Amino acid sequence: MKLAVKFNLFLIPLLLLGFVIAGFILHTVLQRNARHEIQDRAAIMMEAALAMRSYTVKEVRPLLEVQNRRNFLPQTVSAYAATQLFNTIREQHPEYTYKEATLNPTNPRDRAVDWESDIIQQFINDEKQTFLVGEREGGTGRSLYFAKPLRIKDPNCLKCHSTPDVAPETMIKQYGTANGFGWKLNEVVGAQIVSIPMDIPITRANQAFMTFMGILAGIFAFIVLLLNTLLHSLVSRPVNQITALADRISKGEEGLPEFQTGGAQEISALGESFNRMKRSLEKAMVMLGG
Numbered sequence: 001m002k003l004a005v006k007f008n009l010f011l012i013p014l015l016l017l018g019f020v021i022a023g024f025i026l027h028t029v030l031q032r033n034a035r036h037e038i039q040d041r042a043a044i045m046m047e048a049a050l051a052m053r054s055y056t057v058k059e060v061r062p063l064l065e066v067q068n069r070r071n072f073l074p075q076t077v078s079a080y081a082a083t084q085l086f087n088t089i090r091e092q093h094p095e096y097t098y099k100e101a102t103l104n105p106t107n108p109r110d111r112a113v114d115w116e117s118d119i120i121q122q123f124i125n126d127e128k129q130t131f132l133v134g135e136r137e138g139g140t141g142r143s144l145y146f147a148k149p150l151r152i153k154d155p156n157c158l159k160c161h162s163t164p165d166v167a168p169e170t171m172i173k174q175y176g177t178a179n180g181f182g183w184k185l186n187e188v189v190g191a192q193i194v195s196i197p198m199d200i201p202i203t204r205a206n207q208a209f210m211t212f213m214g215i216l217a218g219i220f221a222f223i224v225l226l227l228n229t230l231l232h233s234l235v236s237r238p239v240n241q242i243t244a245l246a247d248r249i250s251k252g253e254e255g256l257p258e259f260q261t262g263g264a265q266e267i268s269a270l271g272e273s274f275n276r277m278k279r280s281l282e283k284a285m286v287m288l289g290g
């Protein structure tokens with residue numbers, strides 16, 4: 001088997017193995033980073049919702065207490081404020097959603113749909129569960145959801161959510177008595193659910209992966225080419241030359257040129273020894289002939 005073939009049979013599988021391992025590691029890291037990025041974004045959106053809720057309760061509601069008695073203003077309700085805030089964000093980013101999904105909601109737009117009910121049920125079944133993260137296929141592609149339970153911890157909530165007779169009259173006038181009542185202290189009534197599109201960060205991660213693998217393939221191909229060229233000029237070509245020369249000498253040709261030494265040290269030394277042997281042989285032939 002030719003030296004170059006042997007050499008490539010060893011080198012190319014080795015580089016291919018390196019290529020596959022590097023690809024596997026890179027793919028894992030990029031996908032994980034993309035998911036982390038999406039999760040961070042979801043966590044920030046959740047923080048914004050919570051901030052909006054507390055702002056409404058602390059700063060807006062007290063100012064409008066009196067007006068609320070005359071005419072109920074949903075703007076003073078934290079759930080309404082957080083939902084409206086995200087509806088504004090959605091005008092620019094329709095794939096992002098925020099919902100205070102509730103099993104028995106005051107406002108029908110907050111009613112949990114099937115997959116949201118499953119999440120709420122998980123929070124009801126496991127008290128220690130403080131959040132849930134998952135992925136689902138939606139109308140606009142794959143998305144990640146981040147959910148937190150809506151638990152009634154403050155007895156003040158029950159003023160408006162326990163029974164219609166204790167709720168503000170102005171509120172009943174607007175919302176009726178059919179929904180959003182019967183909630184109990186410490187009960188999980190729903191879940192705040194943030195949904196973030198995954199397609200863009202995942203596509204970006206895939207593009208980075210393809211670019212890197214393309215560059216790596218280019219580098220590996222270049223290495224194979226370079227090593228083959230070096231092998232040819234430093235080893236194969238001079239060895240073939242010595243072989244051809246030795247062949248001709250062995251067949252009795254005379255007056256052949258010397259082997260041109262130079263190049264790699266080992267080949268050069270071989271060439272010098274060969275030339276010495278050639279000279280000795282020629283001398284011996286002359287002595288024999290003479």
Ligand code: HEC
Binds near residue numbers: 077
């Ligand atoms: C002043 C009355 C009032 C109080 C007090 C109140 N809520 Fe509400 N809540 C409402 C109204 C009205 C809505 C519907 C708002 C809308 O139109 O989006 C609502 C909506 C909600 C929603 C969204 C689901 C739904 O029912 O539409 C959640 C969750 C919620 N409230 C939780 C709470 C919690 C928790 C507290 C206590 C910290 C609380 N509420 C205190 C009146 C109140």
